[in-house]
Amino acid sequence: MKVKNLIYALIIIVLGGFIAYRVMSNKSKNDESKKSGDKDKPTTVTGIVVKTATFDNNLSLSGSIEANEQIEIRSEVSGIVEGIYFNEGSYVNKGQVLFKVNDIELRAQLRQAQTREGLAGENERRAKLLLQKEAISQEEFDVANADYASAKAQTQLIKAQISKTSVKAPFSGKIGLRNISPGTYITPTILVAKLVNTGKLKITFSIPEKYATQVNNGSNIDFTVSGSDKVYNAKIYAIEPEIAVATRTLQIRAIADNIDGKLFPGTFADVKLPLNIIKDAIVVPSEAIVPVQSGKKVYISDMGKAKEVMVEATTRTDSSILILSGLKAGDTLVTSGVMSLKNEAPIKVIVK
Numbered sequence: 036m037k038v039k040n041l042i043y044a045l046i047i048i049v050l051g052g053f054i055a056y057r058v059m060s061n062k063s064k065n066d067e068s069k070k071s072g073d074k075d076k077p078t079t080v081t082g083i084v085v086k087t088a089t090f091d092n093n094l095s096l097s098g099s100i101e102a103n104e105q106i107e108i109r110s111e112v113s114g115i116v117e118g119i120y121f122n123e124g125s126y127v128n129k130g131q132v133l134f135k136v137n138d139i140e141l142r143a144q145l146r147q148a149q150t151r152e153g154l155a156g157e158n159e160r161r162a163k164l165l166l167q168k169e170a171i172s173q174e175e176f177d178v179a180n181a182d183y184a185s186a187k188a189q190t191q192l193i194k195a196q197i198s199k200t201s202v203k204a205p206f207s208g209k210i211g212l213r214n215i216s217p218g219t220y221i222t223p224t225i226l227v228a229k230l231v232n233t234g235k236l237k238i239t240f241s242i243p244e245k246y247a248t249q250v251n252n253g254s255n256i257d258f259t260v261s262g263s264d265k266v267y268n269a270k271i272y273a274i275e276p277e278i279a280v281a282t283r284t285l286q287i288r289a290i291a292d293n294i295d296g297k298l299f300p301g302t303f304a305d306v307k308l309p310l311n312i313i314k315d316a317i318v319v320p321s322e323a324i325v326p327v328q329s330g331k332k333v334y335i336s337d338m339g340k341a342k343e344v345m346v347e348a349t350t351r352t353d354s355s356i357l358i359l360s361g362l363k364a365g366d367t368l369v370t371s372g373v374m375s376l377k378n379e380a381p382i383k384v385i386v387k
Contacts (some may be wrong), residue, residue: 090312100238109224114138
Protein backbone atom coordinates (compact mmCIF):
# COMPACT_ATOMS: atom_id res chain seq x y z
CA MET A 36 0.00 0.00 0.00
CA LYS A 37 2.84 2.30 0.82
CA VAL A 38 4.50 1.46 -2.49
CA LYS A 39 1.34 2.32 -4.40
CA ASN A 40 1.01 5.70 -2.70
CA LEU A 41 4.63 6.44 -3.44
CA ILE A 42 4.09 5.66 -7.13
CA TYR A 43 1.05 8.00 -7.25
CA ALA A 44 3.06 10.74 -5.60
CA LEU A 45 5.87 10.40 -8.15
CA ILE A 46 3.41 10.53 -11.04
CA ILE A 47 1.80 13.71 -9.66
CA ILE A 48 5.24 15.36 -9.22
CA VAL A 49 6.30 14.48 -12.79
CA LEU A 50 3.02 15.81 -14.25
CA GLY A 51 3.27 19.02 -12.22
CA GLY A 52 6.83 19.59 -13.37
CA PHE A 53 5.88 19.03 -17.01
CA ILE A 54 2.96 21.46 -16.79
CA ALA A 55 5.15 24.10 -15.11
CA TYR A 56 7.82 23.70 -17.80
CA ARG A 57 5.27 24.22 -20.62
CA VAL A 58 3.81 27.30 -18.94
CA MET A 59 7.25 28.90 -18.51
CA SER A 60 8.27 27.99 -22.05
CA ASN A 61 5.14 29.57 -23.54
CA LYS A 62 5.62 32.72 -21.44
CA SER A 63 9.22 33.06 -22.64
CA LYS A 64 8.14 32.73 -26.28
CA ASN A 65 5.45 35.38 -25.79
CA ASP A 66 7.95 37.79 -24.22
CA GLU A 67 10.42 37.27 -27.06
CA SER A 68 7.63 37.78 -29.55
CA LYS A 69 6.64 41.07 -27.89
CA LYS A 70 10.23 42.27 -27.83
CA SER A 71 10.69 41.38 -31.44
CA GLY A 72 7.50 43.23 -32.30
CA ASP A 73 8.61 46.33 -30.40
CA LYS A 74 11.98 46.26 -32.12
CA ASP A 75 10.44 46.17 -35.56
CA LYS A 76 7.99 48.96 -34.75
CA PRO A 77 9.14 52.23 -36.46
CA THR A 78 9.83 55.37 -34.40
CA THR A 79 7.65 58.34 -35.33
CA VAL A 80 9.69 61.49 -36.01
CA THR A 81 9.21 64.81 -37.77
CA GLY A 82 11.20 66.00 -40.73
CA ILE A 83 11.46 68.37 -43.68
CA VAL A 84 12.24 68.04 -47.34
CA VAL A 85 15.56 69.77 -48.00
CA LYS A 86 15.29 72.71 -50.42
CA THR A 87 17.72 75.30 -51.74
CA ALA A 88 17.33 79.04 -51.12
CA THR A 89 19.25 82.30 -51.26
CA PHE A 90 21.15 82.78 -48.00
CA ASP A 91 22.31 86.14 -46.65
CA ASN A 92 25.49 85.03 -44.96
CA ASN A 93 25.73 87.12 -41.79
CA LEU A 94 28.43 86.50 -39.22
CA SER A 95 27.54 87.09 -35.56
CA LEU A 96 30.47 88.37 -33.51
CA SER A 97 31.31 90.02 -30.22
CA GLY A 98 33.05 93.37 -30.21
CA SER A 99 33.96 96.20 -27.89
CA ILE A 100 33.05 99.87 -28.10
CA GLU A 101 35.86 102.37 -27.72
CA ALA A 102 36.02 106.16 -27.71
CA ASN A 103 37.02 107.79 -30.96
CA GLU A 104 39.67 109.75 -29.03
CA GLN A 105 40.57 109.37 -25.36
CA ILE A 106 43.40 110.79 -23.25
CA GLU A 107 44.40 111.29 -19.62
CA ILE A 108 44.78 114.99 -18.75
CA ARG A 109 48.04 115.65 -16.86
CA SER A 110 50.31 118.63 -16.27
CA GLU A 111 53.69 118.76 -17.96
CA VAL A 112 55.11 121.00 -15.22
CA SER A 113 55.05 120.89 -11.44
CA GLY A 114 53.50 123.65 -9.35
CA ILE A 115 50.49 124.93 -7.46
CA VAL A 116 47.12 124.79 -9.29
CA GLU A 117 45.76 128.34 -9.24
CA GLY A 118 42.61 127.81 -11.29
CA ILE A 119 40.32 125.07 -12.66
CA TYR A 120 38.16 126.10 -15.60
CA PHE A 121 35.98 123.08 -16.34
CA ASN A 122 33.02 121.34 -14.73
CA GLU A 123 33.15 117.61 -14.15
CA GLY A 124 31.21 115.60 -16.72
CA SER A 125 30.79 118.64 -19.00
CA TYR A 126 31.52 119.13 -22.68
CA VAL A 127 34.70 121.10 -23.48
CA ASN A 128 35.90 122.53 -26.78
CA LYS A 129 39.25 122.03 -28.46
CA GLY A 130 41.74 124.65 -27.20
CA GLN A 131 39.75 125.46 -24.06
CA VAL A 132 41.93 126.08 -20.96
CA LEU A 133 41.18 123.36 -18.42
CA PHE A 134 43.39 124.46 -15.52
CA LYS A 135 46.30 126.79 -14.76
CA VAL A 136 49.48 126.16 -12.78
CA ASN A 137 51.07 129.10 -10.97
CA ASP A 138 53.88 130.58 -13.14
CA ILE A 139 55.19 133.50 -11.04
CA GLU A 140 58.71 132.04 -10.76
CA LEU A 141 58.84 131.22 -14.45
CA ARG A 142 57.81 134.77 -15.40
CA ALA A 143 60.56 136.15 -13.19
CA GLN A 144 63.02 133.86 -14.92
CA LEU A 145 61.65 135.05 -18.25
CA ARG A 146 62.29 138.72 -17.42
CA GLN A 147 65.80 137.82 -16.33
CA ALA A 148 66.40 135.88 -19.53
CA GLN A 149 65.02 138.69 -21.67
CA THR A 150 67.40 141.16 -20.01
CA ARG A 151 70.33 138.87 -20.76
CA GLU A 152 69.09 138.44 -24.30
CA GLY A 153 68.95 142.24 -24.78
CA LEU A 154 72.48 142.69 -23.46
CA ALA A 155 73.82 139.82 -25.56
CA GLY A 156 72.10 141.28 -28.60
CA GLU A 157 73.72 144.67 -28.06
CA ASN A 158 77.13 143.05 -27.61
CA GLU A 159 76.64 141.10 -30.82
CA ARG A 160 75.71 144.32 -32.69
CA ARG A 161 78.80 146.14 -31.44
CA ALA A 162 81.06 143.20 -32.21
CA LYS A 163 79.72 143.16 -35.77
CA LEU A 164 80.58 146.86 -36.24
CA LEU A 165 84.06 146.32 -34.82
CA LEU A 166 84.61 143.33 -37.06
CA GLN A 167 83.74 145.44 -40.10
CA LYS A 168 86.41 147.94 -39.01
CA GLU A 169 88.80 145.04 -38.34
CA ALA A 170 89.08 146.17 -34.70
CA ILE A 171 88.39 142.62 -33.42
CA SER A 172 89.04 139.17 -34.76
CA GLN A 173 86.46 136.85 -36.32
CA GLU A 174 86.78 134.57 -33.29
CA GLU A 175 85.75 137.35 -30.89
CA PHE A 176 82.70 138.12 -33.03
CA ASP A 177 81.74 134.44 -33.12
CA VAL A 178 81.83 134.32 -29.32
CA ALA A 179 79.53 137.37 -29.06
CA ASN A 180 77.19 135.89 -31.65
CA ALA A 181 77.05 132.56 -29.80
CA ASP A 182 76.25 134.31 -26.50
CA TYR A 183 73.36 136.11 -28.18
CA ALA A 184 71.98 132.88 -29.71
CA SER A 185 72.21 131.13 -26.33
CA ALA A 186 70.37 133.97 -24.59
CA LYS A 187 67.56 133.84 -27.19
CA ALA A 188 67.26 130.07 -26.76
CA GLN A 189 67.01 130.45 -22.99
CA THR A 190 64.20 132.98 -23.40
CA GLN A 191 62.32 130.68 -25.78
CA LEU A 192 62.75 127.77 -23.35
CA ILE A 193 61.20 129.67 -20.46
CA LYS A 194 58.34 130.87 -22.68
CA ALA A 195 57.65 127.25 -23.62
CA GLN A 196 57.58 126.27 -19.93
CA ILE A 197 55.15 129.10 -19.18
CA SER A 198 52.86 127.98 -22.01
CA LYS A 199 52.72 124.51 -20.42
CA THR A 200 51.27 125.96 -17.22
CA SER A 201 47.97 126.50 -19.07
CA VAL A 202 46.65 123.03 -19.91
CA LYS A 203 44.25 123.07 -22.87
CA ALA A 204 41.89 120.47 -24.34
CA PRO A 205 43.57 118.84 -27.39
CA PHE A 206 40.17 118.00 -28.87
CA SER A 207 36.49 118.54 -28.16
CA GLY A 208 34.76 116.03 -25.95
CA LYS A 209 33.36 115.19 -22.53
CA ILE A 210 35.64 115.50 -19.54
CA GLY A 211 35.33 113.14 -16.61
CA LEU A 212 35.74 113.42 -12.86
CA ARG A 213 38.62 115.62 -11.66
CA ASN A 214 41.17 114.50 -9.09
CA ILE A 215 42.59 117.90 -8.09
CA SER A 216 41.43 121.08 -6.36
CA PRO A 217 42.66 124.67 -6.51
CA GLY A 218 45.85 124.87 -4.42
CA THR A 219 46.92 121.29 -5.17
CA TYR A 220 50.64 120.86 -5.80
CA ILE A 221 50.56 119.03 -9.10
CA THR A 222 53.24 116.95 -10.82
CA PRO A 223 53.25 115.15 -14.19
CA THR A 224 52.42 111.87 -12.42
CA ILE A 225 49.04 113.11 -11.11
CA LEU A 226 45.97 112.26 -13.23
CA VAL A 227 43.73 115.32 -13.41
CA ALA A 228 40.82 113.85 -15.42
CA LYS A 229 40.01 111.90 -18.56
CA LEU A 230 38.86 113.53 -21.77
CA VAL A 231 36.79 111.40 -24.14
CA ASN A 232 35.40 112.19 -27.58
CA THR A 233 32.13 110.25 -27.77
CA GLY A 234 30.59 112.01 -30.76
CA LYS A 235 31.85 109.03 -32.75
CA LEU A 236 32.73 105.62 -31.39
CA LYS A 237 34.97 102.81 -32.60
CA ILE A 238 33.75 99.20 -32.68
CA THR A 239 36.61 96.71 -32.62
CA PHE A 240 36.02 93.02 -33.34
CA SER A 241 37.78 89.98 -34.79
CA ILE A 242 36.74 87.46 -37.44
CA PRO A 243 38.07 83.93 -38.15
CA GLU A 244 40.81 83.91 -40.76
CA LYS A 245 38.70 81.95 -43.27
CA TYR A 246 36.46 85.01 -43.71
CA ALA A 247 39.33 87.48 -44.14
CA THR A 248 38.92 87.80 -47.92
CA GLN A 249 35.21 88.61 -47.61
CA VAL A 250 35.63 91.86 -45.65
CA ASN A 251 36.48 95.23 -47.19
CA ASN A 252 36.93 98.81 -46.04
CA GLY A 253 33.72 100.80 -46.39
CA SER A 254 31.45 97.82 -45.64
CA ASN A 255 28.53 98.50 -43.30
CA ILE A 256 27.80 96.50 -40.16
CA ASP A 257 24.94 96.43 -37.65
CA PHE A 258 25.38 96.09 -33.90
CA THR A 259 23.38 96.12 -30.70
CA VAL A 260 24.33 96.66 -27.06
CA SER A 261 23.10 95.10 -23.84
CA GLY A 262 19.95 96.62 -22.44
CA SER A 263 18.70 98.06 -25.73
CA ASP A 264 16.86 96.65 -28.74
CA LYS A 265 17.98 99.48 -31.01
CA VAL A 266 20.11 98.45 -33.98
CA TYR A 267 23.04 100.79 -34.66
CA ASN A 268 25.03 101.12 -37.87
CA ALA A 269 28.77 101.48 -38.35
CA LYS A 270 31.21 101.54 -41.26
CA ILE A 271 34.45 99.56 -41.44
CA TYR A 272 37.39 101.92 -41.88
CA ALA A 273 40.46 99.91 -40.82
CA ILE A 274 41.58 96.27 -41.11
CA GLU A 275 44.66 94.83 -39.43
CA PRO A 276 47.23 93.88 -42.11
CA GLU A 277 47.97 90.46 -40.62
CA ILE A 278 46.29 87.49 -38.97
CA ALA A 279 46.89 87.11 -35.22
CA VAL A 280 48.88 83.89 -34.93
CA ALA A 281 47.70 83.08 -31.39
CA THR A 282 43.98 83.25 -32.21
CA ARG A 283 43.98 82.83 -36.04
CA THR A 284 41.70 85.86 -36.31
CA LEU A 285 41.75 89.18 -38.14
CA GLN A 286 41.04 92.36 -36.19
CA ILE A 287 38.69 94.91 -37.74
CA ARG A 288 37.59 98.37 -36.66
CA ALA A 289 34.45 100.29 -37.61
CA ILE A 290 33.19 103.74 -36.66
CA ALA A 291 29.67 104.79 -35.69
CA ASP A 292 27.94 108.08 -34.92
CA ASN A 293 26.82 108.61 -31.32
CA ILE A 294 24.71 111.72 -31.78
CA ASP A 295 22.22 110.84 -29.05
CA GLY A 296 25.01 109.93 -26.61
CA LYS A 297 23.43 106.62 -25.61
CA LEU A 298 26.49 104.53 -26.46
CA PHE A 299 29.31 104.37 -23.94
CA PRO A 300 32.97 103.40 -24.41
CA GLY A 301 33.92 100.15 -22.71
CA THR A 302 30.65 98.30 -23.38
CA PHE A 303 30.30 95.11 -25.44
CA ALA A 304 28.62 95.06 -28.83
CA ASP A 305 26.88 92.20 -30.63
CA VAL A 306 28.08 92.69 -34.20
CA LYS A 307 26.31 91.40 -37.31
CA LEU A 308 28.76 91.34 -40.21
CA PRO A 309 27.27 90.69 -43.68
CA LEU A 310 29.37 88.41 -45.88
CA ASN A 311 28.73 87.05 -49.36
CA ILE A 312 25.15 86.25 -50.46
CA ILE A 313 25.00 82.53 -51.30
CA LYS A 314 22.58 81.32 -53.96
CA ASP A 315 21.18 77.74 -53.97
CA ALA A 316 22.24 77.33 -50.34
CA ILE A 317 21.03 74.51 -48.11
CA VAL A 318 19.95 75.76 -44.69
CA VAL A 319 18.57 73.36 -42.08
CA PRO A 320 17.20 73.76 -38.53
CA SER A 321 19.86 73.71 -35.84
CA GLU A 322 18.04 70.94 -33.93
CA ALA A 323 18.70 68.51 -36.81
CA ILE A 324 22.47 68.67 -36.21
CA VAL A 325 24.12 66.05 -34.00
CA PRO A 326 27.66 66.96 -32.83
CA VAL A 327 30.08 64.02 -32.91
CA GLN A 328 33.79 63.66 -32.29
CA SER A 329 34.65 63.74 -35.99
CA GLY A 330 32.38 66.69 -36.83
CA LYS A 331 28.61 66.96 -37.32
CA LYS A 332 26.00 64.53 -38.61
CA VAL A 333 22.31 64.42 -39.49
CA TYR A 334 19.76 61.67 -40.17
CA ILE A 335 17.78 61.38 -43.36
CA SER A 336 14.98 58.97 -44.20
CA ASP A 337 16.06 56.25 -46.63
CA MET A 338 13.54 53.50 -47.48
CA GLY A 339 11.83 53.82 -44.09
CA LYS A 340 15.07 53.73 -42.11
CA ALA A 341 17.26 56.37 -40.53
CA LYS A 342 20.46 56.94 -42.47
CA GLU A 343 23.38 58.67 -40.80
CA VAL A 344 25.04 61.34 -42.96
CA MET A 345 28.13 63.40 -42.07
CA VAL A 346 27.82 67.07 -43.06
CA GLU A 347 30.07 70.10 -43.28
CA ALA A 348 28.38 73.06 -41.63
CA THR A 349 29.43 76.70 -41.32
CA THR A 350 27.53 79.89 -40.47
CA ARG A 351 24.91 79.52 -37.74
CA THR A 352 21.96 81.82 -37.04
CA ASP A 353 19.59 81.74 -34.08
CA SER A 354 17.57 78.85 -35.50
CA SER A 355 19.36 77.46 -38.56
CA ILE A 356 22.76 76.48 -39.91
CA LEU A 357 24.28 76.60 -43.39
CA ILE A 358 25.30 73.22 -44.83
CA LEU A 359 28.21 73.18 -47.28
CA SER A 360 28.23 69.45 -48.10
CA GLY A 361 26.54 66.16 -47.17
CA LEU A 362 22.93 67.04 -48.05
CA LYS A 363 21.19 67.68 -51.33
CA ALA A 364 17.84 69.09 -52.35
CA GLY A 365 15.07 66.50 -52.05
CA ASP A 366 16.51 64.64 -49.04
CA THR A 367 14.04 64.04 -46.20
CA LEU A 368 15.83 65.38 -43.13
CA VAL A 369 14.86 64.18 -39.64
CA THR A 370 14.43 67.15 -37.29
CA SER A 371 13.19 65.58 -34.04
CA GLY A 372 14.42 62.77 -31.82
CA VAL A 373 17.82 62.76 -33.53
CA MET A 374 19.78 62.32 -30.30
CA SER A 375 18.19 58.91 -29.64
CA LEU A 376 18.22 57.62 -33.24
CA LYS A 377 20.59 54.97 -34.52
CA ASN A 378 21.72 54.21 -38.03
CA GLU A 379 19.35 51.86 -39.91
CA ALA A 380 16.65 52.20 -37.23
CA PRO A 381 13.09 51.99 -38.66
CA ILE A 382 11.36 55.37 -38.65
CA LYS A 383 8.11 56.96 -39.71
CA VAL A 384 8.61 60.57 -40.80
CA ILE A 385 5.87 63.20 -40.52
CA VAL A 386 6.95 65.86 -42.99
CA LYS A 387 6.18 69.44 -41.98
